[in-house]
Amino acid sequence: MAVTLSKHSYGKSHVCLSYISRKEDRHDFIQLSAEISLEGKFDDAYTSDDNSKVVPTDTMKNTVYAIARMHGVDSIEDFAKNLAVHFCQTYDQVESATVSVSEQLWTRIDCDGQPHGHAFTGGGSEQNTCCVSASADSITMHSxxxxxxxxxxxxxxxxxxxxxxxxxxxxxxxxxxxxxxxxxxxxxxxxxxxxxxxxxxxxxxxxxxxxxxxxxxxxxxxxxxxxxxxxxxxxxxxxxxxxxxxxxxxxxxxxxxxxxxxxxxxxxxxxxxxxxxxxxxx
Amino acid sequence: MAVTLSKHSYGKSHVCLSYISRKEDRHDFIQLSAEISLEGKFDDAYTSDDNSKVVPTDTMKNTVYAIARMHGVDSIEDFAKNLAVHFCQTYDQVESATVSVSEQLWTRIDCDGQPHGHAFTGGGSEQNTCCVSASADSITMHSxxxxxxxxxxxxxxxxxxxxxxxxxxxxxxxxxxxxxxxxxxxxxxxxxxxxxxxxxxxxxxxxxxxxxxxxxxxxxxxxxxxxxxxxxxxxxxxxxxxxxxxxxxxxxxxxxxxxxxxxxxxxxxxxxxxxxxxxxxx
Amino acid sequence: MAVTLSKHSYGKSHVCLSYISRKEDRHDFIQLSAEISLEGKFDDAYTSDDNSKVVPTDTMKNTVYAIARMHGVDSIEDFAKNLAVHFCQTYDQVESATVSVSEQLWTRIDCDGQPHGHAFTGGGSEQNTCCVSASADSITMHSxxxxxxxxxxxxxxxxxxxxxxxxxxxxxxxxxxxxxxxxxxxxxxxxxxxxxxxxxxxxxxxxxxxxxxxxxxxxxxxxxxxxxxxxxxxxxxxxxxxxxxxxxxxxxxxxxxxxxxxxxxxxxxxxxxxxxxxxxxx
Amino acid sequence: MAVTLSKHSYGKSHVCLSYISRKEDRHDFIQLSAEISLEGKFDDAYTSDDNSKVVPTDTMKNTVYAIARMHGVDSIEDFAKNLAVHFCQTYDQVESATVSVSEQLWTRIDCDGQPHGHAFTGGGSEQNTCCVSASADSITMHSxxxxxxxxxxxxxxxxxxxxxxxxxxxxxxxxxxxxxxxxxxxxxxxxxxxxxxxxxxxxxxxxxxxxxxxxxxxxxxxxxxxxxxxxxxxxxxxxxxxxxxxxxxxxxxxxxxxxxxxxxxxxxxxxxxxxxxxxxxx
CATH class of the missing domain: 3.10.270.10 (Urate Oxidase;)
Structure with a gap:
């Protein structure tokens, strides 16, 4: 029987990162969860035993932490863009990379009217989100x-x-x-x-x-x-x-x-x- | 400022139904959750205070139980189809109705090798699902x-x-x-x-x-x-x-x-x- | 102000283990989550900066995997007992150790009436549980x-x-x-x-x-x-x-x-x- | 075989209430979930078919809304106390009533530095709680x-x-x-x-x-x-x-x-x- 692989993507979900930005007078803190999804020339892995084009999702996970090291985390949009562009530029077989990030919000504890330098409360249901899709010649971004x-x-x-x-x-x-x-x-x-x-x-x-x-x-x-x-x-x-x-x-x-x-x-x-x-x- | 309402839908989610089919020698039992989503001529409710075209989502909820009464629940596909068709046929302003159903599974208790007539175990993560979209001239169905x-x-x-x-x-x-x-x-x-x-x-x-x-x-x-x-x-x-x-x-x-x-x-x-x-x- | 530390315990929760028992003709598989709670002479850690009696909860986590290696996992009750006894016998400061285990259930896939040797379905809400409390001179066990x-x-x-x-x-x-x-x-x-x-x-x-x-x-x-x-x-x-x-x-x-x-x-x-x-x- | 009913309680959990207190210049809003648990002379319902002493848990649910009407909801502690006392005083068979309340927190929306009169944000994981146990001659309260x-x-x-x-x-x-x-x-x-x-x-x-x-x-x-x-x-x-x-x-x-x-x-x-x-x- 002849079949067609008409659509496919793969990636890694729930790659969680906590990042401290150590400023002189205070720490900024960001906690996020990233989801990476790649589309491209991965057909062989589906239709044969050939994994040679497959970037392991474990490598995607490593990349999240590596990009945090190399570029920092100024905003979730910048971070997602850096990640998406990395996957497109690094791997020929990737035609498009989509990175969705959601950020858990932390609020500085206020003590006697002063925002504290490194202590926070969290736990809210509200999250900041963004979604960046990159291909060889375009980037679309949503916040x-x-x-x-x-x-x-x-x-x-x-x-x-x-x-x-x-x-x-x-x-x-x-x-x-x-x-x-x-x-x-x-x-x-x-x-x-x-x-x-x-x-x-x-x-x-x-x-x-x-x-x-x-x-x-x-x-x-x-x-x-x-x-x-x-x-x-x-x-x-x-x-x-x-x-x-x-x-x-x-x-x-x-x-x-x-x-x-x-x-x-x-x-x-x-x-x-x-x-x-x-x-x-x- | 001029804006366009480019896409919109509304409906009711998590309408839950338990249905007993009383056969002579046994009861069949089905527990499902339905989500209804309508598209159509509802622009006025967004761009003005005119609700006259809006079918309340509360009515959609009532309809789930009414359709169960009128047509029974033979399969989730039939049930979803009956619901979707009802919305399309009943309301001129509805251009398409999509009904998604997920079914929690219940298994007959086996006592001494005999399947029991009206007692069940449940709690599994597996669910049966279906999604039916109906418009004036077509129906698409997925299980x-x-x-x-x-x-x-x-x-x-x-x-x-x-x-x-x-x-x-x-x-x-x-x-x-x-x-x-x-x-x-x-x-x-x-x-x-x-x-x-x-x-x-x-x-x-x-x-x-x-x-x-x-x-x-x-x-x-x-x-x-x-x-x-x-x-x-x-x-x-x-x-x-x-x-x-x-x-x-x-x-x-x-x-x-x-x-x-x-x-x-x-x-x-x-x-x-x-x-x-x-x-x-x- | 004088205060009394009237009751205290500490431990590790959600230490998760998957264990394969490789039999000749089949694999048995058990997936469990353990919670360990110790009571004993840990007051110093609360009332001063002295941690010398504190067994890190990270060590408790390691112990779960070590006990799995040393004694296997025949039943969750045996496993919990081995863990609880280990903590009591190894650390003088431990007066009692309570280990609660819950087991996610996996059922062999049945193919053409034959239970498969190493493939399973899971996802049910039902879990097997046990709770073992051990002290120097007694053990109480509940399933x-x-x-x-x-x-x-x-x-x-x-x-x-x-x-x-x-x-x-x-x-x-x-x-x-x-x-x-x-x-x-x-x-x-x-x-x-x-x-x-x-x-x-x-x-x-x-x-x-x-x-x-x-x-x-x-x-x-x-x-x-x-x-x-x-x-x-x-x-x-x-x-x-x-x-x-x-x-x-x-x-x-x-x-x-x-x-x-x-x-x-x-x-x-x-x-x-x-x-x-x-x-x-x- | 002779057995003893050594301990028993029953009640209703997750009775949810939203309460608006309409002040002249603003609305206060409280959203809570109550759990009621009764102990007392309910043995007959366990050991025979005699339900005559059983206060239906449905009645407990009704009581939550009735007490809100009769006494208002000034604080969750007052509300829980009113409920617990009601059950003890109303039913001879009740020896003790325990009412636990948890409150979802809502914060006034701040618009241009002004707290709004009737609009709120919520969704935080933090909850206020209390637990009140009442018997004929004592009340114990925890916040x-x-x-x-x-x-x-x-x-x-x-x-x-x-x-x-x-x-x-x-x-x-x-x-x-x-x-x-x-x-x-x-x-x-x-x-x-x-x-x-x-x-x-x-x-x-x-x-x-x-x-x-x-x-x-x-x-x-x-x-x-x-x-x-x-x-x-x-x-x-x-x-x-x-x-x-x-x-x-x-x-x-x-x-x-x-x-x-x-x-x-x-x-x-x-x-x-x-x-x-x-x-x-x-």
Whole structure:
């Protein structure tokens, strides 16, 4: 039987790195997880016993630490770019290398109003992310964030939606709106100040979420995206994923008690899923 | 500023259903989780406060249970197809509906060699999956499985690979090969016996994994895919994802002891990632 | 200020080991995770900078692999005992050593009715467990299992319970009963056939769960414990923990549909928790 | 065969509540998960089919929302106390009720330096906890926190420890110290300002962690506990659990590169476990 290997990639996931940048007056600390994926002329390893073109994933792992030594880790974008370019330039058989990095965030401990020089708290669900794809003649770069959990206790409603015989949802002008934001935007391929852009994106996302009345997750998502595009000329497109993590009014009427829209059951499942890509025109 | 809503979808995830099929002599039991995603004319909800086209995700949740009542749950493929078609046929604004279902597996308890009529054990990582996309004029269907964890203690090696100054991996003719198989194949859109096909696919995957010497994960993956295509004429293409979950020989030489290739450290991270799509020619 | 160090222990958790026992005609394979906890004369490390009594937890990790080399891994109970005894006998400052082991289960792949010699499937939630505490003059040993997920679709009810103004639960003679069994029993400290006992315990737990009508989780738990004590003279006491993992009838009446006690919503939370210890009299 | 039901308890876990306290100028928001466990005269349900004494765990769930209505949720300690007392006072068969509450933390979004009135970020691993046990004539209360993840990049070492032939760990004066703090302290049973105490405890834990050189996890744990007892007269005893979450220097010497103690591999397992209870004397 004749078959075709129509698509294939391989790589290493969850290569974890902690990096200390020892400044004179303080230490900076970055903890990241990298995923490397290569595409190219690796067919022989699939269709025969010939591994001669295969760069072991163990070597990819070593490369993460070697690149950290050789180039440092100034930002996850720079680091991912250095890695992706290395794989493309070093191995003829590599046609494209994609490196995704997610960064666990650590915040300086504040003691008596002073940020500490080398002690941090962590553990948040929010992560900074980036994804860089490099080939012989191009580099595409995306920055992002994920796990940014937000909630507002009011100024959110849902009314005027499509109804039929399977609709039981009650319209409301005042509900809890909780979501976990995942965002990804293009960030050019020259040396932008990725970190400054991320800070600006994040602040715009939070500002709109907090300040605008939300008639639907969709509308708020779109307004958040617009605000980002409006304030960051470097970004031409942003994708937002915002699940609707429901907090349902507890049914205490059946207990002879009244719910003043203040007692809720947060539910892990099911949840709504809303995702859209918005791009700047022209 | 002018922006374009270039891509968008929304839906409901983790709608969980347990379904008892009460046969005369026994109960069949199926537990599944459905994810529904709609694309269509929902722009107004993003660009204005107009929700009139939005089918609430709460209604999608209700629909899962209503479809279970109206059509039963014969297979996850049939169930997903019924759901996807319902959304396309019921709502003009829906251009395509995608329904993904994963099924937790339950096995009849065996008492004194007799399969019990209504008692089961569960808890395995393996799940049956399917994904159905329906539009006004077409349906595409894929079946799959995920979480199928397999391991062989020998008959696996890795030699003759590309080496450079960042290579430290030692070649071996005898290593542990552990992976967790995710597979997805097209399964026609007529009423195939999806379950019979899945059982055949699964047995071929396991057979090749167990019986062939593995010179690389890539090679074994390809052989497994070939065997599936060879034995299942209904399948034209299969995608396999097989991470390389490393068990590393424990370094006990530093303790003055000898490792006879029998004492290993199983490692959660990093892990290799190998994925490929193989299709039948012609 | 004067303070007292009233209780303290330290150790290493998640020391993971994969062990191949190479028999002539087949390989046996065991994958386990060990946790070691020491109590003893370690006060100085807490109350001063003196670490001289501290056995590094890194050494404990090394010891796991060394003991695997020196004594093999016949059963998790033997292995845990060898480890616990090692720490007590080797270090004067150790007053007691507790070693808990959990084993991930691997099942031989069956090909054409033949169990394969070295290929396995895994991924189940069920684990075998044991806990051994050793001091200079005593050893106590417990065997157990956890993660044994079971479900019955009928022959379970709940009626005649205490009612008051906060009760909204409806009585039922026919509900789904789903739980995940954790069991722990004493298993002597001499060389019992731990594995044979575990197999017998497991089969008794499943047999009673499957065959007896359950008027409450409590009643079934007690009957399961009684059956174990009745059939295993070596066991004098067993503790069972059986959460009540609710599958709630889907409320489709509000959709104008009828639930024939066959369409349920499995819920991750909240869940009931039922735990009891039953011991043989006299 | 005669058996004895030597110990038993039952209850409900993961009863989740979101509570909005609507103040004039802002909303306060609390999200918690409660676990209720009852002990008492429930033997009949185990040893016979008599459920007449059993308070359904479903009623316990309802009670969580009813108590939120009747008494509000000022602090998790008050809430847990109200719940525990309710069960003891309402049901004769209850001999003791234990209520454990963990609170997910939400932080007000800061917009242009102003804390927002009803929008929050969440997602941190840190939780506030408490545990209240009530019987007819006594109440014991503990407050705590868990999931407080901290890391320092220097000012931590480990030297002078016990060595033998299984020791391979190198001594160091400069290592990363990372841990996730779990703390529990007694907090009286009268109406203390639990929240003020928790804030003080937390600040003392962080202050000592950040500012003192750590010769061992044990020493630092003890100093942290001492500082808490020293600054909080209301606390007589504190238990701290501080796993040693290792970041291991990446072995890049094998790549011909030098590690300046700045490139590390963070490891999920194995990890050290250090736990101690320290109490005030006299």
């Amino acid at each position: 992002g964030l994920k796990g940014l959990k937000v909630l507002k206790t009011t100024e959110s409603g849902f009314e005027g939606y499509s109804k039929d015989q399977l609709t039981t949802l009650a319209e409301t002008k005042d509900r809890i709106f909780a979501t976990t934001i995942t965002a990804e935007w293009d960030c050019g391929n020259v040396s932008e100040d990725w970190t400054a852009i991320r800070i600006l994106v994040r602040s715009k996302l939070l500002e709109i979420f907090a300040h605008r009345y939300s008639p639907s997750v969709q509308r708020t998502l779109h307004e958040m995206a617009e605000a980002v595009l409006d304030s960051c000329p470097a970004i031409s497109e942003i994708t937002l994923n915002m699940p609707n993590q429901h907090h349902i009014p507890a049914d205490i009427a059946k207990l002879g008690l009244q719910n003043h829209n203040d007692i809720f059951v947060p539910t892990p499942e099911p949840f709504g899923v809303i995702e859209a890509t918005i791009r700047r025109d022209g | 799959g499985l995920k979480g199928l964890k397999v391991l062989k203690t020998t008959e696996s090696g890795f030699e003759g690979y590309s080496k450079d100054q960042l290579t430290t991996l030692a070649e071996t003719k005898d290593r542990i090969f552990a992976t967790t198989i995710t597979a997805e194949w097209d399964c026609g859109n007529v009423s195939e016996d999806w379950t019979a096909i899945r059982i055949l696919v699964r047995s071929k995957l396991l057979e090749i994994f167990a019986h062939r010497y593995s010179p690389s994960v890539q090679r074994t993956l390809h052989e497994m895919a070939e065997a599936v295509l060879d034995s299942c004429p209904a399948i034209s293409e299969i995608t396999l994802n097989m991470p390389n979950q490393h068990h590393i020989p424990a370094d006990i030489a530093k303790l003055g002891l000898q490792n006879h290739n029998d004492i290993f450290v199983p490692t959660p991270e990093p892990f290799g990632v190998i994925e490929a799509t193989i299709r039948r020619d012609g | 157990g299992l956890k993660g044994l997920k079971v479900l019955k679709t009928t022959e379970s009810g709940f009626e005649g319970y205490s009612k008051d103004q906060l009760t909204t639960l409806a009585e039922t003679k026919d509900r789904i009963f789903a739980t995940t069994i954790t069991a722990e029993w004493d298993c002597g400290n001499v060389s019992e056939d731990w594995t044979a006992i575990r197999i017998l315990v497991r089969s008794k737990l499943l047999e009673i769960f499957a065959h007896r009508y359950s008027p409450s989780v409590q009643r079934t738990l007690h009957e399961m414990a009684e059956a174990v004590l009745d059939s295993c003279p070596a066991i004098s006491e067993i503790t069972l923990n059986m959460p009540n993992q609710h599958h709630i009838p889907a409320d489709i009446a509000k959709l104008g549909l009828q639930n024939h006690n066959d369409i349920f919503v499995p819920t991750p939370e909240p869940f009931g928790v039922i735990e009891a210890t039953i011991r043989r009299d006299g | 705590g926190l868990k999931g407080l993840k901290v890391l320092k990049t220097t000012e931590s070492g480990f030297e002078g420890y016990s060595k033998d032939q299984l020791t391979t760990l190198a001594e160091t004066k400069d290592r990363i110290f990372a841990t996730t703090i779990t703390a529990e302290w007694d907090c009286g049973n009268v109406s203390e300002d639990w929240t003020a105490i928790r804030i003080l405890v937390r600040s003392k834990l962080l202050e000592i962690f950040a500012h003192r050189y750590s010769p061992s996890v044990q020493r630092t744990l003890h100093e942290m506990a001492e500082a808490v007892l020293d600054s909080c007269p209301a606390i007589s005893e504190i238990t701290l659990n501080m796993p040693n979450q290792h970041h291991i220097p990446a072995d890049i010497a094998k790549l011909g590169l030098q590690n300046h103690n700045d490139i590390f591999v963070p490891t999920p397992e194995p990890f050290g476990v250090i736990e101690a209870t320290i109490r005030r004397d006299g």
